[in-house]
Amino acid sequence: MLLRRTGAVIFAAALLYPLCGLFVSVGPWRWDGGTIAGAVRVSLVLTGIAMLVVVGLGTPMALYVARASARERLWWQAVLLLSVLLPPLALGILLSLAFGPHALGAFFAPLGIRLTNTPLAFVVTQVYVSIGYYVLGAVAAIDSVPKALEIQGGLLGQDRWNVFWRVTFPIARLGLAVALSLAWVRALTEFGAVVITAYYPAGMPVALWTSLENFGLPAVMPLLVVFLVTALPLPWLAHILAQRRLTRA
Amino acid sequence: MLDAHVVKARTRFTVDVALKVASGEACGLFGISGAGKSTILACIAGSETQDAGHVRLDDVTLFPPLLPLHRRSIGYLTQDANLFPHLQVAENVRFGLTNGARETSESWIVELRDRLNLEPIWHEPVHAISGGQARRVALARMLARKPRLVLLDEPFAGLDRYLVRELLATIARWQKELGFTMLVVDHASDVLERLCPRAIAIEEGRIVQDARWPELRAHPATPLLGELLAPL
Numbered sequence: 048m049l050l051r052r053t054g055a056v057i058f059a060a061a062l063l064y065p066l067c068g069l070f071v072s073v074g075p076w077r078w079d080g081g082t083i084a085g086a087v088r089v090s091l092v093l094t095g096i097a098m099l100v101v102v103g104l105g106t107p108m109a110l111y112v113a114r115a116s117a118r119e120r121l122w123w124q125a126v127l128l129l130s131v132l133l134p135p136l137a138l139g140i141l142l143s144l145a146f147g148p149h150a151l152g153a154f155f156a157p158l159g160i161r162l163t164n165t166p167l168a169f170v171v172t173q174v175y176v177s178i179g180y181y182v183l184g185a186v187a188a189i190d191s192v193p194k195a196l197e198i199q200g201g202l203l204g205q206d207r208w209n210v211f212w213r214v215t216f217p218i219a220r221l222g223l224a225v226a227l228s229l230a231w232v233r234a235l236t237e238f239g240a241v242v243i244t245a246y247y248p249a250g251m252p253v254a255l256w257t258s259l260e261n262f263g264l265p266a267v268m269p270l271l272v273v274f275l276v277t278a279l280p281l282p283w284l285a286h287i288l289a290q291r292r293l294t295r296a
Numbered sequence: 297m298l299d300a301h302v303v304k305a306r307t308r309f310t311v312d313v314a315l316k317v318a319s320g321e322a323c324g325l326f327g328i329s330g331a332g333k334s335t336i337l338a339c340i341a342g343s344e345t346q347d348a349g350h351v352r353l354d355d356v357t358l359f360p361p362l363l364p365l366h367r368r369s370i371g372y373l374t375q376d377a378n379l380f381p382h383l384q385v386a387e388n389v390r391f392g393l394t395n396g397a398r399e400t401s402e403s404w405i406v407e408l409r410d411r412l413n414l415e416p417i418w419h420e421p422v423h424a425i426s427g428g429q430a431r432r433v434a435l436a437r438m439l440a441r442k443p444r445l446v447l448l449d450e451p452f453a454g455l456d457r458y459l460v461r462e463l464l465a466t467i468a469r470w471q472k473e474l475g476f477t478m479l480v481v482d483h484a485s486d487v488l489e490r491l492c493p494r495a496i497a498i499e500e501g502r503i504v505q506d507a508r509w510p511e512l513r514a515h516p517a518t519p520l521l522g523e524l525l526a527p528l
Contacts, residue, residue, distance in 0.1 A: 198343040201365025203392030217382040
C-alpha cells in the first residue's frame with residue numbers, strides 16, 4: 048500500500064512539476080486588472096454558455112449512440128473522433144471558412160448576425176472543440192448503466208424522459224461529470240481554433256498570448272495564476288458532488 | 297386475456313409460439329434451458345422486439361406496433377432483481393407509483409412491506425441487503441402498481457428452498473386476490489406446478505404440449521419432456 052501510494056505521489060509530483068515555473072524569477076509581475084477581469088469574464092461566461100449547449104445537445108446524442116447497434120455505433124464514434132482529432136488550428140480555419148461570409152455567414156449577415164469575432168463565434172468554436180469529448184465520455188458513462196434497469200424503469204410506468212432522469216442519470220452521473228469536466232477544460236483552454244474564429248472578444252488563452260506578445264513574461268504570470276484558479280473549481284466541484292451523491296447512494 | 301403469437305429468430309432456431317392465457321389464469325412455460333422460454337417472455341414484456349406475430353393483452357395491442365414500455369400494465373421479474381442501486385429499498389418499491397397514486401396506494405405498500413417482511417430493511421440502501429431480500433424487494437416493486445399481467449422469468453433461481461416456498465405461497469395468494477394474469481418460466485417442474493395449474497412445454501422454440509400437470513406427467517409428448525419430468 049505504502050509503495051503504491053509513494054508511486055502515486057511521484058506521479059502527481061511529476062504531473063504538477065511544470066507549475067514550478069510560476070516561481071521562476073521573470074522580474075516584477077505586471078498586473079493589468081482590466082485585462083485580467085475582462086478575459087476571465089469572457090472565458091467563464093461564454094464557456095458556461097457553451098457547456099449548456101454541449102450538455103443540451105450532447106446528452107441526447109450520447110444516449111442515442113450508447114443504445115445504438117454495434118455497427119451503427121462505430122459510424123457515430125468515427126464522426127465524434129474526427130471532431131476530436133482535428134488539430135485546433137485546422138478546426139479554427141475550417142470553422143472560419145464554413146461560418147464565414149462566403150458560406151453560412153452569408154445567410155446570417157442580412158440578419159445582423161456575424162459568425163466571426165463575436166461572442167457567438169466564440170461559443171460556437173468552443174462547442175465544436177469540446178462536444179466530441181463530452182459525448183464520447185457520456186457514452187461511456189451511459190454504457191455503465193445496465194439496460195435491464197432502464198427496461199424495469201419503463202415497465203414501472205416511467206416514460207423515456209423519466210427513465211433517463213430517475214434511472215440513467217443518477218447511475219451515470221459520475222461519468223457524466225467527468226465528461227463535462229473534460230469538455231469544460233477543453234473549451235476554456237482552447238486557443239488554436241478560437242484565435243482564428245474569435246480573436247475578439249479575448250478570453251484567457253488569447254489574453255495570455257497577447258500579453259506575452261506585448262509585455263513578455265511578467266504580464267503572463269498573473270494571468271496564469273488567475274487562469275488556474277478559475278479553471279479548476281467547476282470540474283472539481285462536479286467531481287465532488289457526483290462522488291458525494293454516489294457514496295451516499 | 298393474453299393473446300400472443302411470438303416469432304423471433306435466434307441463432308439456432310426461430311421461436312414461433314402462439315398462446316392464449318385467460319384473464320386471471322396462471323400458466324407455466326416449461327422446457328430445458330435455451331428452449332426459447334425467456335425469449336417469449338421478453339417479447340411479451342417488450343424488452344425484446346419480435347420479428348412477427350402479435351401480442352394483445354385484453355383490449356390493448358402491445359405488438360404490432362410496439363407499445364412503449366411505460367404504457368404496458370406488465371410486471372416483469374427475472375432472476376436478477378434489477379433493483380435501482382442509487383435508491384433505498386422503500387424508494388425502489390415506490391418507484392412506479394405516480395405522485396397522485398402514492399397516497400392512495402400507501403396502505404397497499406404497507407401491506408406489501410409487511411407481508412414480504414421488508415420492514416427491517418425498508419430504509420436500507422439496496423447494496424446492503426442479501427440476494428433473497430433483493431428478490432422480495434423486486435417482487436414488492438413489481439406488485440406495487442398492481443399490473444394486469446405478471447411475467448416471472450426464473451425469479452427463484454439461486455434461492456434456498458425455504459425462501460422459494462415462502463415466495464411461491466405469497467405470489468399464489470396475491471395472484472388469487474388481485475386476479476392478475478400470470479406467465480411463469482422455470483425449468484423446475486415442482487416450482488411451476490405450485491403456481492400454475494396449466495403448463496406449456498417448449499422445445500427449440502415450439503410448443504410441444506399444452507396441458508394440465510397430471511396430463512403432462514402421465515403422457516409427455518416428447519422423450520425429452522419425459523426426461524425433464526422424471527424424478528432425479
